[in-house]
Amino acid sequence: MQQITMGQAVRQALAEEMQRDPNVFLAGEGIGVGIHESPVMPTFGLLREFGPDRVKDTPVSEAAIAGLAVGASVLGLRPVVEVMFNPFFTLASDQIVNHAAKLRYLSGGKSSFPMVVRVKTGAGFGAGCQHSHNLEAWAAHCPGLKVVMPGTAADAKGLLKSAIRDDNPVVFIEDMGLYFFPTPVPEGEYTIPIGVADIKRPGRDVTVVTWSKMLGVAFKAAAILSKEGIEVEILDLRTLLPLDKEAIITSLKKTGRLVILHEATRTGGFGGEIAALAVDEAFSYLKAPVKRVTGPDIPVPFSPPLEQFYIPDEHQLVEAVKSVVL
Amino acid sequence: MENKKKIELYRSMLLIRHFEEKLTELCRIERKLPGMVILCTGQEAVAAGTCAALEKDDVIISNHRSHGHLLAKGAEPNTVMAEIFGKKTGCNKGKSGTLHIAVPEVNALCTTTVVGGGIPIAVGTAFAQQYKKRRQVTVCFFGNGAADEGSFHESLNMAALWNLPVIFVCENNVYSGAQRMEEHTKVKDIAARAAGYAMPGVVVDGNDAEAVFKATTEARLRCLAGEGPTLIECKTYRWRGHGEADHQAYQPKDEIARWMERCPVKKIERELLAAGAISNQEISELEESIAKIVEDAVRFAEESPWPAPLEALDDVYV
Ligand SMILES: Cc1ncc(C[n+]2csc(CCOP(=O)(O)OP(=O)(O)O)c2C)c(N)n1
Numbered sequence A: 001m002q003q004i005t006m007g008q009a010v011r012q013a014l015a016e017e018m019q020r021d022p023n024v025f026l027a028g029e030g031i032g033v034g035i036h037e038s039p040v041m042p043t044f045g046l047l048r049e050f051g052p053d054r055v056k057d058t059p060v061s062e063a064a065i066a067g068l069a070v071g072a073s074v075l076g077l078r079p080v081v082e083v084m085f086n087p088f089f090t091l092a093s094d095q096i097v098n099h100a101a102k103l104r105y106l107s108g109g110k111s112s113f114p115m116v117v118r119v120k121t122g123a124g125f126g127a128g129c130q131h132s133h134n135l136e137a138w139a140a141h142c143p144g145l146k147v148v149m150p151g152t153a154a155d156a157k158g159l160l161k162s163a164i165r166d167d168n169p170v171v172f173i174e175d176m177g178l179y180f181f182p183t184p185v186p187e188g189e190y191t192i193p194i195g196v197a198d199i200k201r202p203g204r205d206v207t208v209v210t211w212s213k214m215l216g217v218a219f220k221a222a223a224i225l226s227k228e229g230i231e232v233e234i235l236d237l238r239t240l241l242p243l244d245k246e247a248i249i250t251s252l253k254k255t256g257r258l259v260i261l262h263e264a265t266r267t268g269g270f271g272g273e274i275a276a277l278a279v280d281e282a283f284s285y286l287k288a289p290v291k292r293v294t295g296p297d298i299p300v301p302f303s304p305p306l307e308q309f310y311i312p313d314e315h316q317l318v319e320a321v322k323s324v325v326l
Numbered sequence B: 001m002e003n004k005k006k007i008e009l010y011r012s013m014l015l016i017r018h019f020e021e022k023l024t025e026l027c028r029i030e031r032k033l034p035g036m037v038i039l040c041t042g043q044e045a046v047a048a049g050t051c052a053a054l055e056k057d058d059v060i061i062s063n064h065r066s067h068g069h070l071l072a073k074g075a076e077p078n079t080v081m082a083e084i085f086g087k088k089t090g091c092n093k094g095k096s097g098t099l100h101i102a103v104p105e106v107n108a109l110c111t112t113t114v115v116g117g118g119i120p121i122a123v124g125t126a127f128a129q130q131y132k133k134r135r136q137v138t139v140c141f142f143g144n145g146a147a148d149e150g151s152f153h154e155s156l157n158m159a160a161l162w163n164l165p166v167i168f169v170c171e172n173n174v175y176s177g178a179q180r181m182e183e184h185t186k187v188k189d190i191a192a193r194a195a196g197y198a199m200p201g202v203v204v205d206g207n208d209a210e211a212v213f214k215a216t217t218e219a220r221l222r223c224l225a226g227e228g229p230t231l232i233e234c235k236t237y238r239w240r241g242h243g244e245a246d247h248q249a250y251q252p253k254d255e256i257a258r259w260m261e262r263c264p265v266k267k268i269e270r271e272l273l274a275a276g277a278i279s280n281q282e283i284s285e286l287e288e289s290i291a292k293i294v295e296d297a298v299r300f301a302e303e304s305p306w307p308a309p310l311e312a313l314d315d316v317y318v
Helices: A006-020 A046-050 A062-074 A086-100 A136-140 A153-165 A214-227 A245-255 A270-281 A304-310 A314-325 B003-028 B044-052 B067-072 B077-085 B118-131 B150-161 B190-197 B209-224 B253-261 B264-274 B280-303 B309-313
Strands: A002-004 A024-028 A055-057 A078-083 A116-121 A146-148 A170-175 A183-185 A198-201 A206-210 A232-236 A239-241 A258-265 A291-295 B059-062 B108-111 B138-143 B166-172 B201-205 B230-235
Touching (some): A006 A078, A006 A170, A006 A183, A024 A062, A062 A086, A062 A116, A086 A116, A116 A153, A136 A239, A136 A270, A153 A170, A153 A183, A198 A245, A206 A214, A206 A245, A214 A232, A245 A270, A270 A291, A304 B309, B003 B067, B003 B077, B003 B280, B044 B138, B044 B166, B044 B209, B044 B230, B044 B264, B059 B067, B059 B118, B108 B118, B118 B166, B150 B166, B150 B190, B166 B190, B166 B209, B209 B230, B209 B264
Parallel strands (some): A078 A116, A116 A170, A206 A258, A258 A291, B059 B138, B201 B230
Antiparallel strands (some): A002 A183, A146 A239
16 A cells, blocks of 8 residues: 555545546646645646646635636536635635535526535644634535545545545545645545545444544544553544434444544534434433533634644543543 | 935834844744744835824734734834744734734734735724724735735725725735736736726835835825725735745746845935935944844743643633
8 A cells, every 4th residue: 555645645536537537627726836835735746747727726716716616517527626724715605605505406406516625724733713724514514515524545535536526516625734644545546435434443432423633633542542441433424414324323322422523613513413413313322421522612823832722632532531431 | 205204214124124034034943933924025115115104093904924014003023023933922912923913002903814804804994984083094905916806806896985094005026825916817007906996096116115105195195085095006026935934936036136136125225325314324223223123022032931721712702
C-alpha cells in the first residue's frame, strides 16, 4: 500500500476522475496557482496536468463559484469546486442551500445536479474563527445535499470518487489537519460508498461515534482506555447525510453505551442528531446516558492556549467514556 | 501640504514600515509567532495618507492586511503587537490575533479576514453616522480582489443610493492571492466600477502619501456635504508575499525590484529633504525613536502572559 496524506489522496481521486470522465472539471480560488504551492495540497500540479480549461482559477467570488457548479452540472458537466475555508461556505451557501439542494425537487425530479463542493476545514492553525469553523451540521440540515467528512486518506480517496460519480450535490469536507500525515491508501482503482459508516476499531464496552480529524483523538483515547480494560468501539460515520442509522444502532445493540465526539461546537452540532437517534431508535439497548465531547460553544480563538482549549482531546474523551462505563 | 503635516505622514509611514519589518524578522524565528502573518510592507502610503485625512471619531473598517491601517489610525503599538503574539495583554485578549484586530478605542471597529466582508459593514456604520447626524465618515479598506465579491457591488449601490458618508478605499497591490489583477478581472481600474453606481471613482498613486491624503480629504468633504460616497483606488504594490509563508514564486523578481525603487517612505523622505523641511540628522533621530517604539512593543508582547485557557469562554456575549 502507498503511504500518502489526505491531500494527496484527494489529488489522486481528482486526477483519476478527470482522466476517466472528460465532463469533470475543477474551479476555485488558487486551485491552479496558489500561494502555498506544496505537494501535500489537494490540487497540486493538476493545472499542469489538465490545463486551464479544466482547472479554473477563479476570482474571489464564492457565490459565483458555487453557482457555476449548479449551472454547469444541470447541463451534464461534473464540477468539483473548492471552498477555501469552511467559514467562506457562508458566501457560497445561497447557491448550495437554496439552489443545489432544492432545484431537483423543484423540477419534480426532472433535473439533476451532479456537483461536488470540496470544503477545507478544521481548527489548529492559529488562523482564528473566520478561517476555522466547522459548519458540517449546517450542510447536513439541508435535504437534497449529501455531506461527506472523511477521517482517513484512504476513505477520502474512495469517497471523493463516489461523490464525483454521484448524481446529487455532495458537500465534501476535508480537515486540513489530515493533510500533513501520510497513512496507508490502497493502490489502484476503488470507491467507497457514500452513506456507509465504518467500524474503525471494534470494542465491546462503549460506542464512540465520530468523524473527520477527531478519529485520531478517538484512537488515542481507545489506547489509553484499553490499558484500563475498557474496550471502545470506534464508529467513523464518514458520511453525515445520508446517515447510516443502521450502523449506529447495530453498534449500540452490542455496547449499550454511546459517546459522540466532534470538533464542531456543541449546541446544534451534529452530535445532537446522533443522540436523538439513539434515544428514538435504540433506547432499549442503552445502559447509560449518552455523552458528547465537542468544541465548546465559542468561536475558535486565536491564541495558542485558547485554541488548544477549544479542540477536544483524548483526555476529555477518556473521561466521558469512563463516566458512562463506571 | 504643510511641512508639519507632511512630517506627520512620514512618521506614520516609518512606524508602519518598522513594525512590519520587525514582524518579518520574527517570522523567521521558528514558532515565535502563531498563525499566518500578513503584512503591508510597501503599501504604507495608503494607510498613512488616508488616516491622516480623518478625525479621531471617523471610523475605519479594515481587512486581513490591517496593521498599517490600525497604526495609522492611532492604535497603540504595544497592544497590537501583543495581540499578534496571542498574549493576554493584546488589544483583543488573544481572541483575534494578527488577522482580525479590532481597536474600538480609535474607531477601528472591524477588521475582517473574510474578503469583502467589511464593505457592507462600512455601509452600516456610515448609515449610523448619517442617521445620528454626526459630522463623521467611514473609511473602508479592501483589496483589488475584494472588488470581485458580490458584497462590494451591493454595498456601493446602496451607499450611493442613500448618499452615505463612506469612502471606499481600494488598495490595489496588483495581486489577489497568487493572481495578478488581469487574471482576476477584466477592468484595468477598479475605480471604473464606481460609474456603475453613479459615484465618483478616483485613481491615485498609492505610493504617494500626499496624493492619497488629498483624495481622501476631498472625498471626506463630499461625505460631510451630504454628497455621498467616493471610491478611491490606490495603485500600489505588495512587496512581501500574500503572507509571510508565501514564497512569492509567481511574483517576478524584477517587478518587485521596480516597485521597491518606488518606495513610498523614501519618496516622502526625499521630498521633505528637498524642501528643507527635515535634516538628515532629524531623520536618523526619528528612525531611532520609531525603532525604539517597535522594540518596546516586542518586549511588551514577549514579557506579557498567555491568556488562561478558560478565558476562551469569555466575551462571546455581552
Ligand atoms: C471570502 C473569502 N474568500 C477567500 C479568502 C482567502 N483570501 C484571503 S486574502 C485573499 C486575496 C485577497 O486579495 P485582495 O482583496 O486584493 O487583498 P490583498 O491580499 O491583495 O491585500 C484571498 C482569496 C478569504 N479570506 N475570504
